[in-house]
Amino acid sequence: MKEKTIRLIPAVLATGIMSFSGVLIETAMNVTFPTLIHQFGLSTALVQWVTTIYLLIISIMVPFANYLLKNYSIRHLFIAANLFFIAGLIIDFWSPSFSVLLLGRLFQGVSTGIALPLMFHIILNFTPMHKRGTMMGVGTLTTSIAPAIGPTYGGLLTSALSWHYIFLFLVPVLCVSMIIGLVTIPEMTIKKTTKLDFLGLLGVGLLFSGLLLFLNQLGSWLSLIPLLIGLAGTALFYHQANRAEYPLVRLAVLKNETFRLFLFGFLVCQFLLLGISFVLPNFLQIILGKDAFVSGLVMLPGAAVGAILAPISGRVLDSVGPKKPILFGLTFATIGWIGLTILLKSPVLLGFFAGHVFYMIGIGFAYSNMMTAGMNQLSEKDYGDGNTLFNTLQQFSGAVATAIVATIINLAQIHQGNFRQGTVLGSQLSLLFLLILLIIIFAATIIHFKKKA
Template identity: 65%
Template sequence: MENNKKLVGAILATGLMSFAGVLIETAMNVTFPTLIQQFGITTSDVQWVTTIYLLVISIIVPISTFLLKRFQLRTLFLAANMFFLAGLVIDFLSPTFAILLLGRLFQGASTGIALPLMFHIILTYSPYEKRGATIGLGNLTTSIAPAIGPTYGGLLTAHWSWNAIFLFLIPVIVISLFLGLSSIPKNTAPKNATLDVLSVLSIVMLFSGFLLFLNQLGTIASLVPLVVGFMGLGLFWQRAKGPHPLIRLDVLKNRSFCLFLFGFLVCQFLLLGVSFVLPNFVQIVLGKDAFTAGLIMLPGAAIGAILAPIAGRLLDKVGPKKPILLGMVLIVIGWLALALLLRSIFIWGLVAGHIFYMIGIGLSYSNMMTTGLNKLTPESYADGNAIFNTLQQFSGAVATAIVATIINLAQSNAGYLQGTIIGSQIAMFVLWALVLLILFFMLHYFFRPKTMTK
């Protein structure tokens, strides 16, 4: 990269597509009650607006290592940009729920290319001593979206139409296009690379099977996709030992990398889980409109987004221990407060709990990714990057599916209103247990580092 401005421009150009994808994801969450009524679908069905987007990303990202070897950076960027633009137009015009999902599929394909492209540029062109701040900048583009997504979606839904959520993002993608054309390098020549088709098939079977299983959880029919998922896992593992694996799984032998990967994925679980639970709880239980539901999440999400690059600079100066551990403690306290306050009607309590929890996310989330990737050798960056980004999106889809399933089951057994309260609290406590687990592992790692080996 010629200079720092070019690097920042390239990061922002690719990051804007991820930003738009996450913005839609969180903006659409506040429209779920509206979509359920308009299309005559269930809570379990409507979460596919998020799940199909994350599923496609989970399938495309593992192929990114092949794409980065086979195509120029600029070619990949243009393809991602065009895919996203097509998805926005389709969704703006969508007359049915199926067409809406088709547009989300195109957007997922775009983000599946753009996200690893952004981190490939960071890992390739950013100096090691500034990597924390640079990765923080990259994550800022995606973490700032939840700050405005629910409010953005609620405002448009309440005063116009949920379709407008897609219309107003077209200029963002156009800005991304011009920014990328002026900053992404031209001189990256494609290399010879072989795509293992069976590995791609295994990825499709793996992620589709497990997500369909979660979507149909509690029914006999869910056993079929579960079997398909395990077949995909077995095939992927077998192909990973071949001469042309999609991702080299040797990086998973690095225990430190795996620890920070796990922590990062737990944070992703929380981010997607709360963006589903809170807006629906506020609308269904408290009777507020979509705009209010989105506004409640704005302060916390904004603080978490702003902290991402600041926490990255902190990591560059003092190391990962202090920001990550402090962040995890704040997450544990804030998340517990949110879970307990879901039985109250005190909206400001929900806002305060969310702010507290998002401060913790801002300090730890991006830094876990930076620290995990720093544990690898430069030759393994592409594989580690692909694993982080693939599992980030898949874990988000899993979190959304689990939370939606828990709430849906509670609504079926206890009624729509009471079931939403009970289901939301159960979902929050399930995720809180994961937070406690990762805090324990982090304390063990940082205070007894000799027990953790590569």
Template identity: 60%
Template sequence: MTNNKQMNLGLAILAIGVMSFAGVLIETAMNVTFPTLMQQFNIATADVQWVTTIYLLTIAVTVPLSTYLFRNYSIRGLFIFANLTFLIGLLIDFLAPSFLLLLAGRLLQGVATGIALPLMFHIILVYAPIRQRGTMMGIGTLTTSIAPAIGPTYGGILTTQLSWHFIFIFLVPVLLLSLVLGLKVIPYHQVEKTGRLDMVSLFGLGLLFTGTLIFLSQIGTLFGWVALAFAIWGTWIFWHQSRHRDQTLINIKVLENRTFRLFLLGFLVCQFLLLGISFVLPNLIQIVNGKSAFIAGLVMLPGATVGALLSPLSGKLLDNWGAKRPILFGLGLSSLGWGLLTLILGVNPLWGFVFSHVVYMVGSGLAYSNLMTTGMSAVSDEMRGDGNAIFNTLQQFSGAVATSLVATIINVVQNHSQLGYQKATVLGSQLALFVLFLALIVILWRCWLFFRTPKAS
């Protein structure tokens, strides 16, 4: 590959990465606005979480289309469509006078991000030399993982000083920069259309994701059980289509690869934790500690910055040393930091939150992108597109599930505990973090067993 082509590859990844960055930034930036939104729109914790959940749900439903889209549309065309859709969503939310209109804008932003995320990794996996793949994946992950570093602070400053509406309008220049850069470096290539879109599979996937999230937010109600039934029905539809069609939305045979399954699960657990803590900690700091959205964002800043900056370094470690050391060491540090964070929530020292979060994010930064790279490297070239779609789809869905799950746990404790509202919020937050802590310990143990085998070494 010539230097010119390498430069264009890097700029193309940057252009799409900037859009993906904006998508993740706006996700975490909105988390610190929840107490404000609850007051302004007179809604409960279980309702306000849909600002994030509907966004992640839309991404999760859009990402499975990526394999079909890459086969039938040019990268340039997909990039332009995603960018313009994102811009429209930003303008709608900047002007949104109601909660429903706010959700509509979030839906459009989810469609755009659902195209941008797999598009960025598709370019890396297809065009980057294999010897540079770990590093390029780390750089690609950096563009999205650095967003949580500044997202809460960005959202906190604007919510405190201006209004949450400005979170959206200030991203318009960022999207325009991405659009101009992408138009310059992403060429148009004629694509020979192959296959038709499997609408039945897409319908089943939509039922599965939507039903699951509604069930989690309506646990214990008749509506919740009905939603669960639809989720199970959707699972059967998607599975049946995948097993009986030649061209499916996603070829789930890639899940028969045990190594792929293990590191996919580890990646999703890390995503659970990232989204769970971005919901729990900012809200706890505002509701229990009585601090502003700006302070809540500042508490998250050091850990998220460290974790983001480690992403490209962790990819370099994988290229040079292999997967074992960065993944196991990273998961171990994550477990230590998360355990400390769970224990000190009831004490509420802000410096303790910062320290524990930094320890956790150092571990996450070492393990997160390497789990994806290792899992994707275990599949064949023919199934790489399907593996990429599964990773990105379940990444967003797991984030939506994590947000919905922790919000539901906190809301249930708040409504049924004999404690006061603030103490119930602390107890609910500790319980939510403990549930996620158990999942982290399990995946650490499974990865340790995997790397003990001679083949893995």
């Protein structure tokens, strides 16, 4: 019945284009930071709010989308998300000030916060189990490859025209997405089964905004205020998740040990993707004196490799299970990341090319398969909650990663008293911090598969 009501591949393509555009523009703006700092007179810590406010809105919207998917048709949600995105693009193309730029990013965050869970909702509910790995690979491709393509796209337009055109050139892409979706996603009757947990949504908002403000003000005693707000939001959300009749997210799925492991591993991969998309382009511009286009171009070969491997790795999982592709991927990712960390001390442009390609081979095999392996542990009734946790924490972890590396670099610049030397030190410390997270998840995954064996 389900397969007859929706044309699966073009429907995933339509939502995937929107999700891809959302994640693409997220990292496309990273290479514009030096330009924005100069144009608007901003600090490194302040300019990264172009990315942070966007990821914050997504983090709040994804749990809300779990409610929306249970109460509104996927066709209506698709149309709403597309219109929000187009509105945000037009606002940012026109934006004469930093505050207006942030307003447009807010609109785009609302759209992507609906589009991402909508895409995985379609995959999980309309794809046969024996093809799920492949389709999840295609879906996750949007969130794993776009961060690497984004800097090239943003750098090319910033160098050739202006950062404003990063937004304009995506308007026709979103129009194509709209047309495909209108043709392939039919109207479906939805039986409303839940009520909106307003207190839970408030808790999510306080949690994410408080913690992100805390990370952005790290090093100042004023950071304690947003930290307390974040902790209060965490307490409120946790209370509602366990006590409310219709919670935004049921946290019972976290009792599954395998689901928890692959969720954490997936988030570490997201940390790496967003961290390197911030560190590497800015390092190349500030230290090596490259322009925004070259800085983005360095990440393009790795992006191409990851794009090819994402669906292929899903097919491998469908054939042989999760162990081999995930461990293979984590091995390559670790080797590539170590290479990138070492190169920051004695930078060689071709070395950055090679290290990023090596690392993206690993991401191509591990990233989407971790989500698939985690979701396969759940029953169908828990897909919505599992999907929400993956997508919410994915976006929040991206915001956290960006905030942490920006804070580390900013503090190093202040501590060194020399902008260039501080950038080198901060970049090294940032990649070292992320390397430790990667090694932890690598070790935990090895132990998990040994136990299962």
